[in-house]
Amino acid sequence: MTKTASPQSGSGGDVRLRRISKTYGSFTAVHPLDLTxxxxxxxxxxxxxxxxxxxxxxxxxxxxxxxxxxxxxxxxDVTALPPYKRHxxxxxxxYALFPHLDIFxxxxxGLRRRGIKSVKKQVEEMLDLVQLGPMAxxxxxxxxxxxxQRVAVARALINHPQVLLLDEPLGALDLKLRRQMQLELxxxxxxxxxTFVHVTHDQEEAMTMADTVAVxxxxxxEQLGAPADLYENPATTFVANFLGTSNxxxxxxxxxxxxxxxxxxxxxxxRVPARRCPHAARTGDKLLAGVRPEKxxxxxxxxxxxxxxxxxxxRIKDAAFIGVSTQYLxxxxxxxxxxxxxxxxxxxxxxxxxxxxxxxxNGAHTFGLDAAQDISAGADVDEEAA
Amino acid sequence: MTTHETTDAAPCARTVRRPGRLRRHLxxxxxxxxxxxxxxxxxxxxxxxxxxxxxxxxxxWQRFSTDAWTDPCGVADLCGSLGLSLRIAVWxxxxxxxxxTMIAFALARYRFRARSxxxxxxxxxxxxxxxxxxxxxxxxxxxxxxxxxxxTILIAHIMFCLSFVVTAVxxxxxxxxxxxxxxAQDLYATPVQTFLRVxxxxxxxxxxxGALLSFALSFDDFIITNFNAGSTVTxxxxxxxxxxxxxxxxxxxxxxxxxxxxxxxxxxGQLAGARRKRS
Amino acid sequence: MSTVTEAPAPAPEDAPPEVRTPPLxxxxxxxxxxxPGIAWLLVFFAAPLVYQASTSLQTGSLxxxxxxxxxxxxxxxxxxxxxxxxxxxxxxxxxxxxxCLLLGYPLAYxxxxxxxxxxxxxxxxxxxxxxxxxxxxxxxxKTILADGGPVVGAxxxxxxxxxxxxxxxxxxxxxxxxxxxxxxxxxxxxxxxMVLPLYTSLERIDPRLHEAAGDLYARPAxxxxxxxxxxxxxxxxxxxxxxxxxxxxxYINAELLGSTDQKMIGNVIQSQFLRVLDYPTAAALSFLLMxxxxxxxxxxxxxxxxxxxx
Numbered sequence: 001m002t003k004t005a006s007p008q009s010g011s012g013g014d015v016r017l018r019r020i021s022k023t024y025g026s027f028t029a030v031h032p033l034d035l036t037x038x039x040x041x042x043x044x045x046x047x048x049x050x051x052x053x054x055x056x057x058x059x060x061x062x063x064x065x066x067x068x069x070x071x072x073x074x075x076x077d078v079t080a081l082p083p084y085k086r087h088x089x090x091x092x093x094x095y096a097l098f099p100h101l102d103i104f105x106x107x108x109x110g111l112r113r114r115g116i117k118s119v120k121k122q123v124e125e126m127l128d129l130v131q132l133g134p135m136a137x138x139x140x141x142x143x144x145x146x147x148x149q150r151v152a153v154a155r156a157l158i159n160h161p162q163v164l165l166l167d168e169p170l171g172a173l174d175l176k177l178r179r180q181m182q183l184e185l186x187x188x189x190x191x192x193x194x195t196f197v198h199v200t201h202d203q204e205e206a207m208t209m210a211d212t213v214a215v216x217x218x219x220x221x222e223q224l225g226a227p228a229d230l231y232e233n234p235a236t237t238f239v240a241n242f243l244g245t246s247n248x249x250x251x252x253x254x255x256x257x258x259x260x261x262x263x264x265x266x267x268x269x270x271r272v273p274a275r276r277c278p279h280a281a282r283t284g285d286k287l288l289a290g291v292r293p294e295k296x297x298x299x300x301x302x303x304x305x306x307x308x309x310x311x312x313x314x315r316i317k318d319a320a321f322i323g324v325s326t327q328y329l330x331x332x333x334x335x336x337x338x339x340x341x342x343x344x345x346x347x348x349x350x351x352x353x354x355x356x357x358x359x360x361x362n363g364a365h366t367f368g369l370d371a372a373q374d375i376s377a378g379a380d381v382d383e384e385a386a
Numbered sequence: 387m388t389t390h391e392t393t394d395a396a397p398c399a400r401t402v403r404r405p406g407r408l409r410r411h412l413x414x415x416x417x418x419x420x421x422x423x424x425x426x427x428x429x430x431x432x433x434x435x436x437x438x439x440x441x442x443x444x445x446x447w448q449r450f451s452t453d454a455w456t457d458p459c460g461v462a463d464l465c466g467s468l469g470l471s472l473r474i475a476v477w478x479x480x481x482x483x484x485x486x487t488m489i490a491f492a493l494a495r496y497r498f499r500a501r502s503x504x505x506x507x508x509x510x511x512x513x514x515x516x517x518x519x520x521x522x523x524x525x526x527x528x529x530x531x532x533x534x535x536x537x538t539i540l541i542a543h544i545m546f547c548l549s550f551v552v553t554a555v556x557x558x559x560x561x562x563x564x565x566x567x568x569x570a571q572d573l574y575a576t577p578v579q580t581f582l583r584v585x586x587x588x589x590x591x592x593x594x595x596g597a598l599l600s601f602a603l604s605f606d607d608f609i610i611t612n613f614n615a616g617s618t619v620t621x622x623x624x625x626x627x628x629x630x631x632x633x634x635x636x637x638x639x640x641x642x643x644x645x646x647x648x649x650x651x652x653x654x655g656q657l658a659g660a661r662r663k664r665s
Numbered sequence: 666m667s668t669v670t671e672a673p674a675p676a677p678e679d680a681p682p683e684v685r686t687p688p689l690x691x692x693x694x695x696x697x698x699x700x701p702g703i704a705w706l707l708v709f710f711a712a713p714l715v716y717q718a719s720t721s722l723q724t725g726s727l728x729x730x731x732x733x734x735x736x737x738x739x740x741x742x743x744x745x746x747x748x749x750x751x752x753x754x755x756x757x758x759x760x761x762x763x764x765c766l767l768l769g770y771p772l773a774y775x776x777x778x779x780x781x782x783x784x785x786x787x788x789x790x791x792x793x794x795x796x797x798x799x800x801x802x803x804x805x806x807k808t809i810l811a812d813g814g815p816v817v818g819a820x821x822x823x824x825x826x827x828x829x830x831x832x833x834x835x836x837x838x839x840x841x842x843x844x845x846x847x848x849x850x851x852x853x854x855x856x857x858x859m860v861l862p863l864y865t866s867l868e869r870i871d872p873r874l875h876e877a878a879g880d881l882y883a884r885p886a887x888x889x890x891x892x893x894x895x896x897x898x899x900x901x902x903x904x905x906x907x908x909x910x911x912x913x914x915x916y917i918n919a920e921l922l923g924s925t926d927q928k929m930i931g932n933v934i935q936s937q938f939l940r941v942l943d944y945p946t947a948a949a950l951s952f953l954l955m956x957x958x959x960x961x962x963x964x965x966x967x968x969x970x971x972x973x974x975x
Contacts, residue, residue: 063568083571084580090572096565100587109583110573157571417775420768421790424856427805428794434808445808468775485702496695504699507706513906515914515958518951521938522717523709524950529716545709545721548702602795608917609931613938625800629921633804648796652789 012195013074013087013162014039015060020069023180029055031219037163037212039074042189042196046203048378052219054093057165060197062086074162084113088154090165095148096170097140103127103151104136110159113145126158129188139330146177146321154186158194164189166339167196169285170205203243207231208252215239217378231292233276237369240290247338248298249289249312250371253281260363263289266334270310277368286371293339295365298328299358301352309360311319314338316353326351330359420430428645435638442632444489454635458643464624471605471621474536477603478543483597485544486551487589493552494559511549520613521544527614533615542614543604550603551596558592559585684916721948724766731944739949747933747950751957754929761851765859765908766901768852771899773863774893788864791857799854802923806850810840810922841915842924850918857913863951866900867893894909902969910958930954 022030028312030052037043045053046188058064060071060084070079078086089110107126108119116122127133138149149169156164169185170178186209189196200206207227214224215238223235234240237248246351251265263270263276272289274281281287291310299305300352301313314332323344328351330338340359342351351357408415416615434444436562444623493504511519523545527538566588570580586593615623625637721739725731744751772791780787794802809816817840820826829835837842870893878888894901916931930950936948 061568061572064571082577083568084574084576088572090569092565092567092569092572094563096563098566098584098588099570100584100590109570109575113574113576113579159573239567403967410764413771413774414779416768416771417773417779420772420856420860421775421787423768423853424691424772424794425790426809427802428797430805430808431797431801434805445804445811485705488698489702492695492698496698498695500699508713511706511710513910513958513962515910515931515954516716517914517934518955518971519710521934521947521951524938525720526709526713526716528873528944541709544703548706552702554908576849604794606798608800608944609915612935619723622798622800625798625804629804630798636800637798641801643701643799645793648793656785 012040012193015043015163015197016072016075016197017056017060018070018072020056020059020066020071022052022059022064023067029057031226033221035214035221035224037195039195039198040193041211042186042198042209043204044198044200044213045227045241046200046206046213047214047216048201051215051216054167056133056216057090057167057197057199060163061088061090061165061279063090073100087159087161088332089161089325090167091149091152091156091169093168095140095152095169097148097151097155099140102137102139103132104152106140107155107158114159122158126154129157130154140302146181147171148180149173150184153188157188159195159201160192161194163195163197166196168200169198170200170202178205179201186211207243215242217242233367234290234369236377237375238287238378240367240369240378241376245276245293245339246290247293248369248375249291249335250340250375251287251289253285253287255283261287261368263287263368265289266312266332268310268312270361271308272366272368273304273364276366278370288369288371288373288375290367290369291361291365292345293327294325294341296338296340296342296359296361298330298342298348298351299360301356301358303358305358305360306362308363310363310366311355311360312338313358316351316355316357319351320352330357332359425550428642430628431638431645432642435635435642437635437638439635444633444635444638451635454639455572458636458639461636463619464634464636464640467619467621467624470536470618474539474543474620475601475605477540479597479600481540481544481598481603482551482600483593483661486548486596486600487555487593489548490552490559490592494556495564508549508552511546512553514630516546516607516609517613523610524613534614535618538614538616538617539611539620542610546607546610547600547603550599551593554596554599555592558589558595562588717948717951719949720944721952722849723945725945736820736945739945740953742945743949744953747930750928750930750933753927754931754954755957755961757839757848757851757913757927757929758909760848761912762859762909763853764848765856766853766905769856769859769863769904773860776860776864777844778868791860795857800917800921803850803854803917806846806922807841810846810849812841818945841922842927844923844927846922847918847927847929850887850922851912851915854915855908855920858907860913862896862903862907863900864895866903870896871898899970902966904963906962911961913958914954 001376015035017033017035019032019034020030021028021032033056035056045056047053054151059066062071062081062085064079066079070077072078073086073088098109101109104123104127108123111119111122124133124136127136129154132147132154135143135147135151140151143151147160149172151333152169166185170181173181180204185196185198189209196328198206198210207230210227212225213227215222215230215232217238223230230239231243235245236242240246240248249265249270251263251270252266253261254269254276255262257271259274260271261274261281263272270289272287277287298316305311311333312330312335314330314335316328317331317337318329321344325341325343326347328340328342330340332338338359434447435454436450436452438442438449438453439446440448454460489504489508492498493501493508520542523542524534527534532538562585566584567580570584571577575583606622608626611620611623611640612626619627621640625633628634628637671785684695693933696790716952719733720731722735724736725730732747772787776784776787776791778792788876789815795923808814811817817826817838820840821838826835826838826840829845833850838966840846840849874896875888878892879885900906914931919927919932934947934950934954937943937950
């Protein structure tokens with residue numbers, strides 16, 4: 001069988017999506033989208049169920065025909081090619097291992113379809129790579145979830161695809177195994193150098209593994225960047241709430257002081273670096289001031305707080321001890337509820353539910369968001385329903 | 387206070403007591419009785435295959451004999467009709483399985499406009515008394531001037547087996563993960579290879595069940611065959627005729643043999659399946 | 666490793682993207698798959714029914730040929746002449762269906778929940794009799810119910826036959842050639858059609874539901890009434906339909922185990938068609954039977970609230 005590009009071991013291809021979209025009747029699963037995945041990178045599409053991330057992945061694989069736009073692999077337009085002529089392979093959700101074939105034949109499937117006669121050595125090597133050598137003659141049903149997952153990866157990788165697509169590959173595993181497989185996949189990716197496109201609803205998984213994360217919502221990419229950039233500088237309320245937890249405070253711009261914007265929220269003055277705000281923010285504009293809970297600290301009203309810090313006073317509503325930290329829920333009049341995570345270094349016995357406290361943080365840790373958005377977007381997304 | 391306690395305790399004690407042995411196994415006993423009711427005629431058929439009746443009818447036990455077993459074709463036309471029935475059953479099974487599997491795949495795998503009409507058309511033959519289908523098909527053949535015989539029987543058998551095949555295969559294909567076929571395509575299998583290497587092997591148990599059912603239905607059919615056979619005699623028609631003229635012991639031999647062959651086939655199949663699962 | 670990525674660009678206003686539709690060849694695949702089988706059913710199942718309808722409106726004789734004369738009187742005459750057979754068919758079939766449910770339910774329950782490692786064996790015993798021609802098995806009932814046989818002897822000794830005679834189910838001291846024999850044969854013949862769907866729906870019930878019901882203070886009988894039976898309703902409906910419909914049109918049992926007084930509508934259609942050669946009457950009777958069954962089945966499905974089953 002002729003392939004579009006000669007498979008080369010150890011080299012990934014880049015993926016270029018141009019104005020690609022997918023509509024089902026009147027429903028738009030993916031809005032016209034431009035995206036480039038650089039060769040050799042580990043790219044994650046992150047989003048809640050129904051955000052269009054799996055549809056995007058399936059369009060790259062050729063399992064879904066895009067309604068508009070083109071897919072390019074290594075600079076070649078493959079939009080019209082059926083899946084079996086594209087040099088990409090997929091690790092399916094729930095693995096889709098062939099139940100009527102044993103592990104060996106599952107892994108050899110792709111090689112045999114490409115007309116390769118002597119597959120024994122390759123398959124055995126691949127099974128050894130995923131540590132399943134002794135399982136070769138078992139059937140998929142006889143393997144544990146983690147083993148099935150490794151077979152699915154081996155079955156795809158043995159073809160040395162330009163791009164490996166992973167559709168929620170760890171969704172069916174329990175937490176501990178998932179952590180282990182995350183590291184395992186990352187190791188394999190570094191070793192083989194193939195481009196990985198990974199679809200997941202688990203933000204922690206995306207951030208652990210990927211070089212670049214695209215956060216999708218409602219068929220659109222909300223923001224794209226390195227995990228740390230997304231976390232520190234979310235561009236939308238959805239990203240701020242979906243990636244970790246954010247405290248978002250409605251505020252009004254009152255002026256400029258050097259590199260900082262001055263804000264007012266619940267009769268309190270706050271500072272936020274102007275470069276971390278939407279460009280056009282001017283005096284009198286509404287703005288959402290955001291800060292991550294772990295960047296905040298709590299102080300008793302009697303204690304000193306660093307002068308330059310932003311501060312808000314409130315009352316502790318709830319405190320949950322979770323080992324490394326204690327998570328406080330504060331009720332701040334005029335602002336609402338705030339979450340504050342305190343490292344358990346020296347626990348202050350006065351910080352108990354009902355106590356009045358001052359929450360404070362370095363103004364440089366604040367980010368500003370356009371106030372015209374839904375403040376709770378992405379906050380209550382059901383993570384398991386992917 | 388104490389009186390209250392005793393009145394409260396009494397019903398408690400009653401509910402705690404285990405029901406009697408008989409009552410606990412009531413369902414099992416009833417089920418086994420039904421099973422006996424189902425199997426009893428087969429036992430009779432078996433026993434009477436060793437009978438040596440006095441008259442033409444094999445309804446009363448006379449004395450033990452293995453004559454019929456040593457000479458199963460000893461009655462005129464019996465083995466001929468059996469061969470015809472087997473031949474028709476094989477062809478009807480092949481035809482109905484091929485056509486039915488195609489319909490089942492269309493219904494399970496594609497969305498199209500006439501879907502509900504097709505579903506109704508598949509359902510109706512199963513919900514129709516055989517005698518109605520038999521009479522109407524025979525009317526058609528009669529008016530078209532088609533000669534009754536092997537071909538009219540085969541056409542009728544494929545017709546009524548079709549729906550059962552569709553039902554059996556459709557259930558299997560519907561429960562199959564569509565991602566398996568996508569995975570095959572993703573792994574460089576062309577549509578034809580995908581069908582032959584993945585879809586067909588996984589759908590095979592459903593197709594086999596449909597084929598087995600077709601064979602049994604076709605081989606055992608009397609009502610529809612009786613209307614559409616003309617002077618051709620299948621095995622059930624031979625039995626029907628013999629009920630009027632006199633029942634030879636050989637029909638018991640053949641009935642018993644079919645029963646035993648079926649049991650052996652199923653048991654061997656089960657054992658093979660169990661062994662494959664274990665290994 | 667470079668991570669140069671482009672941010673999603675805003676949609677250009679001037680270039681409305683071209684929308685692709687799948688090629689015609691691909692969209693026609695299901696129709697090609699359907700074509701041969703559906704054509705077969707249309708020609709050899711649906712068309713004959715239409716043909717049958719026109720035949721029922723014809724008059725004439727075998728010698729002069731038949732012509733469509735819209736002679737609706739055929740229907741009326743058939744109904745007047747054969748209404749006892751109609752009523753008898755429905756009564757026998759309904760009784761047999763009730764008995765099948767009564768007998769079949771414990772067996773299906775046994776296979777689904779109690780048989781354990783014997784499950785496959787019991788299953789085989791339910792299905793395997795199919796392979797002995799049902800005519801041979803029905804003839805075996807002639808032996809079982811024979812006048813001088815042990816079954817009739819026992820029933821006589823227990824005075825059961827006196828009771829059934831009084832009820833009009835048997836006649837004197839014999840069982841053969843009575844309604845009881847015909848109903849017994851019908852029940853026997855269609856029992857597997859009741860047991861298999863019942864088993865399928867019972868098997869799907871999670872045994873933990875029984876434990877949950879017990880945990881919530883339901884006694885075994887209550888558990889059955891409130892949990893098991895309602896969940897097995899699809900099986901009950903499917904089983905009763907699969908039993909009742911063929912039993913109504915059956916004529917084998919009435920012919921082999923009954924006498925002329927137990928003739929059912931199937932016997933009439935068969936003899937009109939194959940012996941009397943009165944095709945219009947046979948066609949009209951077929952249609953009446955079909956209409957009656959369709960009406961009853963529709964009513965039943967509505968009542969039992971399982972329309973999605975069909």
